[in-house]
Amino acid sequence: MKFVAFPRELQGTGASRRLRLSGKVPGIVYGAGQPAMIELDHNALFHALKKEAFHSSVLEMDLGGEVTKVVLRDVQKHAYKPQVLHIDFQRVDATTRIHKKVPLHFVNEAESQAVKFDKCLINHVVSELEIECLAEKLPEFLTADLGGLAKGQSLHVDDLKLDASIKVVTHGRKNPVVAVVVPIVEEEVVVAAAPAAAPAKGKGKGKK
Template structure:
């Protein structure tokens, strides 16, 4: 497994003014909470966080957070972005321990698209309805992604959450609540459902 790490500094100042000064200095405010310990207000280097999240696996991996020489394991719980600039405004990090069951969103990786029966032979169009799913898994066994094989998907067919193959120990809360969302489907070719013109007035 790839190791992900961040370096943090404890911060004493809080509030909007302090946060604005921090961001002007290319750092961003963040908070660490959970694990039965008090929440900590910290600051992170914006460039370091921006580089980290370029890898989608960072959102479903344990991150080693080093603060004043001490390290703790965390996961990204929330990321606040600027509404129109490529800037991170705030990060929420949750402490985790090996074996602890946690919820994370993991990306879906679609495979077999070039061989998809409904597209290649049926002339249909493949539609990705979901690009990520929420899973529950032990913190030390978080999947980096969930693979979705669409090679045998025919036109008019849909794959749902219940059709996905999950690693051992990984579950999807949505299914426990009866919410079997559609993940991907193949629509019929445009115009295929149109009825043939009637021959009114034919002898």
């Protein structure tokens, strides 16, 4: 993905506030040299942040006509307004090793024996993993194939088919990524009605 940034001349709280009022977002690019202060169009950035690839891919930043490869490092958002307050990027090249959280995409869940025949549920224990790899090998997402799962089984980090250059650095390789859960069936308890009481002797008869 490619985006456009502009050099930011003024710094400080007051300057950043004025930028935001004018529809811009202050930011910084660091790594591989001196940090660069930048500004971006808020609306374009806001829509880009809705795309999964913007968070987990190597991006091309056009700054003053010069294209640099970067990865997103941090986003600060307003507590309750749909507004981006600040953004950080890191420069990368072919030799840069990075740690990055990458989303998991789950496939073939409905076709698994666990769901299709055993009528179980599959619990997604985690939705992303932090990995270490060369920037040029950074995947947009990791795929977890659930097609082989059956009742009583789990899928672990070790079961994922990853490129040899990718190392998972969080969650533990033996911990489950998904687990098959047998749904609890609630039994319906039927309460038998109490037998009607027999009428008391001598009652209900007319007087002679």
